[in-house]
Amino acid sequence: MPDQTKQHRFLRIRHVLEKVGLSRAQIYKLMGLSEFPKQINLGGRSVAWLEQDIDLWMAERHHASRQPKADALRKKWEEGLRKISLATPASQAVRLT
Template structure:
């Protein structure tokens, strides 16, 4: 007599189990408001590779990742405090 163990269906993650990044796009006015820099300073720092670069959204639309802007701000704070953030 053959014994068969109950076979379960392959586990497929439900929508609640999936992990999506909680990052979001920030347009220029929000970046300016968040970090306190002017438009010209932001673009100058981007040219010197000292600020996160914008991402093209298509056409003439660009945005910045909120996490990258936040990381930049945290790095500036760490510089001020000598690395102890």
């Protein structure tokens, strides 16, 4: 049976730092860039992160690190299509669907 409590567990900053291996400054910088889960205000000056959000972020980072070649090829292909569509007059454009 999966651990249901893990989904709703709050992590304070020290636990987030340990879990993801980043510095406090890096975490807040990534949050400012909307590249890291936002903290949740617990009241007063207390904040925490949902463990589920941190786990999902880590899984996404892991997946992204395994896909750089596929992403680079897709980007290059999309740029090539964009160049073709810019170079081709609208009357001669071929619709790709």
